[in-house]
Amino acid sequence: MVDKTPNVTNETNVPSAIDSVKENMIRTVDEVAKIQPQYVQSISNLQLDYIQTTKNMIQTGFSAQKQVASNWNAPSFPNADLFVRQANEMTNNAIRAVGINNQLTINALDAARENLKIYNRSVDAVTEFNTNVAKAWTAFYSQAQQQFVR
Numbered sequence: 001m002v003d004k005t006p007n008v009t010n011e012t013n014v015p016s017a018i019d020s021v022k023e024n025m026i027r028t029v030d031e032v033a034k035i036q037p038q039y040v041q042s043i044s045n046l047q048l049d050y051i052q053t054t055k056n057m058i059q060t061g062f063s064a065q066k067q068v069a070s071n072w073n074a075p076s077f078p079n080a081d082l083f084v085r086q087a088n089e090m091t092n093n094a095i096r097a098v099g100i101n102n103q104l105t106i107n108a109l110d111a112a113r114e115n116l117k118i119y120n121r122s123v124d125a126v127t128e129f130n131t132n133v134a135k136a137w138t139a140f141y142s143q144a145q146q147q148f149v150r
Contacts, residue, residue: 077083
């Protein structure tokens, strides 16, 4: 059996180990990013097929009901016009509500995206600040050590 574990010595320097882990994480994220458009397309295709299937189901179901009603010579029912008007009004209200909800959802997603950009800039600023603090402490520590060595 061949051991495929890379040779790691206790003398590996910390910065190169950090760089290695960083690169591996970036490679992993890049692999996820490569497949993401395919996932989105597959989900979109599924949604479109679902919508078409739903429309076909509605058309077929109501076509069958209409066929049965016409074969039985079903009498017209009173207040049919009122029913049609109310059904149209309810449908229009539902469509408006869905439109408003969709716009709110899109606005929330856009706001979340903006917040991610702000967060990214904040992480950069905090990292730069911490790096500067570390450099200042390192310089101070080095100077203090040099004073004791002399």
